[in-house]
Amino acid sequence: MRHIDERGLMQRWIAWTWLCAVFLLAGCAAPQSRTGADLASWNDGPSRAAIVDFVKAVTQPGSPDFVPADERIAVFDNDGTLWSEQPMYFEVLFAMDEVRAQAPSHPEWKTTQPFKAVLEKDNAALAKSGHQGLMTLIAATHTDMTVDQFAQRVNRWTQTARHPTTGMAYTSMTYLPMRELLDYLRANGFKTYIVSGGETEFMRPWTQAAYGIPPEQVVGTSFVAELQTVDGELQIMRLPKIDLVDDGPGKPVGIQRQIGRRPILAFGNSDGDLQMLEWTTAGPGKRFAGLVHHTDARREWAYDRQSSVGRLDKALDAARAQGWTVVDMEKEWKQIYQSEKP
Amino acid sequence: MRHIDERGLMQRWIAWTWLCAVFLLAGCAAPQSRTGADLASWNDGPSRAAIVDFVKAVTQPGSPDFVPADERIAVFDNDGTLWSEQPMYFEVLFAMDEVRAQAPSHPEWKTTQPFKAVLEKDNAALAKSGHQGLMTLIAATHTDMTVDQFAQRVNRWTQTARHPTTGMAYTSMTYLPMRELLDYLRANGFKTYIVSGGETEFMRPWTQAAYGIPPEQVVGTSFVAELQTVDGELQIMRLPKIDLVDDGPGKPVGIQRQIGRRPILAFGNSDGDLQMLEWTTAGPGKRFAGLVHHTDARREWAYDRQSSVGRLDKALDAARAQGWTVVDMEKEWKQIYQSEKP
DSSP states (O other): OOOOOHHHHHHHHHHHHHHHHHHHHHHHHHHHHOSSTTOTTBOSSHHHHHHHHHHHHHHSTTOTTOOOGGGOEEEEOOBTTTBOOOSSOHHHHHHHHHHHHHGGGOGGGGGSTTHHHHHTTOHHHHHHHHHHHHHHHHHHHHSSEEHHHHHHHHHHHHHHOBOTTTOOBGGGOBOHHHHHHHHHHHHTTOEEEEEEEEEHHHHHHHHHHHHSOOGGGEEEEEEEEEEEEETTEEEEEEEEEEEEOOSTTHHHHHHHHHTOSOOSEEEEOSGGGHHHHHHHHTSSSOOEEEEEEOBOTTTSOBOOTTOSSSOOSHHHHHHHHHTOEEEEHHHHBSOSSTTSOO | OOOOOHHHHHHHHHHHHHHHHHHHHHHHHHHHHOSSTTOTTBOSSHHHHHHHHHHHHHHSTTOTTOOOGGGOEEEEOOBTTTBOOOSSOHHHHHHHHHHHHHGGGOGGGGGSTTHHHHHTTOHHHHHHHHHHHHHHHHHHHHSSEEHHHHHHHHHHHHHHOOOTTTOOOGGGOBOHHHHHHHHHHHHTTOEEEEEEEEEHHHHHHHHHHHHSOOGGGEEEEEEEEEEEEETTEEEEEEEEEEEEOOSTTHHHHHHHHHTOSOOSEEEEOSGGGHHHHHHHHTSSSOOEEEEEEOBOTTTSOBOOTTOSSSOOSHHHHHHHHHTOEEEEHHHHBSOSSTTSOO
């Protein structure tokens, strides 16, 4: 055995344990700092308190309401809950932008409704085309192409399109307080999902960057798809046939299909989220249901019971009857979009 | 300021850093030891080497084939890949056991095919009922009940039923080397999924315990479901209508629907997995495709091109043509089931 200098060994050992301690602290620092202080854009109001109380109750070991980390499933509606939805769902604005972009390849659209109405900006004719017209627009701009082709169109749109009244990129119109809430939940061991009436593949290209939510945690309305060989390559082709309408009573079905267990926290903003909130709170143990209430006409939009987009009527009654958390955007959010001066 | 004994402080500091180091080592020990040595039931053969080489290539920072952790999606067929599938798919054996268990409530089954054949153990009549008969059996035992009711039946069956020839519980007939492979991949940052022709809700009640795979990472064949109020409670009702056949060309569709990105590793054992393996390997960058080849008539079953269950024919040709990994169970697995003496 070689001679080893005892003092040098001791010094190296101290250095090594010190290095280990530093790494340990670095590893633990992030979770330890997530105690609610990170909900920086939330005023100290009833909603923030309810959220923090709930998260403490289900995460503190020894709490009577403790929930193991792998069962901490949190689901969020998207339109009006994580980003804005006025003057109409952004996905409909995408479809109309796409009709304009693709029009040169579709001369027949000049004389066919509802495409004609979009190209001529004839809102009366567009409204007259109704739900069927909307579905025609969505199918024409979302299907008969591969998943990859559609993702490219969505990416081009999120990078270039601007909102008609704010002039902002659509993915800048996400709510900062809700993004903080997603971060806060994940830091507390929750798995965060989107459960939206929007189409799944319309959201997947940008939800990781916008919300930290990966493709496999996006549940939405979907089209039937099929494996095909296109130009010698395997492709998933999107067919113009609805697979699941992930809205209203379809949301618990979408949750069961893709997640396979009941969430313990759900957030929505409209009657389309009612069944998701009911489904979540009907499970055993402590549960959290939240509604974003659009009360801020100055910084965003103010609407609820009478709105044609994002109507909040029955779900607001249910929230009040059952003590769900209703977030008053105007009073409870210091800041709505990242770009605002706080 | 109080007087502090310098030597005592030093000792406490050393004790503290030592404690930190111990915690650090405890936290890091599991991942650090996962370098392939954990594939303890795999002989040092070509398959083990190919797996370890692939995992090293995609996980080592600086490797030209490095893949970020969140894109390390690994998909596994279930029947014949993670557990046995002879003399027929275990889910079919479950359906037959269920017909016998539920027969007292269905007197009409005594005179109606294919139920009559099951109750009389008339295999010739059962075979004669063909694919349609099988679908009738599956629908009658899987649907027209809530997701919770079905899960209870599956749980009772996995706890009490025994395989007709081995006498083992079905969930004991999982392959130890594949369970080690799942652990090894997860320890290396992979997210592991089941992508099976089996029905999703038939698998979800037991995949966490059997494989460490949670409900949200189970992709399978599915029935249409619907939210209903049953006895005053919201329930997800399973309807007797197929939603997705997650087999053959349906597997890449199921992967896109539930995961939304292309796997970098796929494992199967039959022609039903061919498109999943092709879809996986057709993506850019380094990919891994593996097939479990049932070559061990003594410890399990030996079958491939002529088998009516789990036929491995076209996929075996594709594997040989494209250099996919074909696992020779007899030669490459030291042990098949946990219960065997190694």
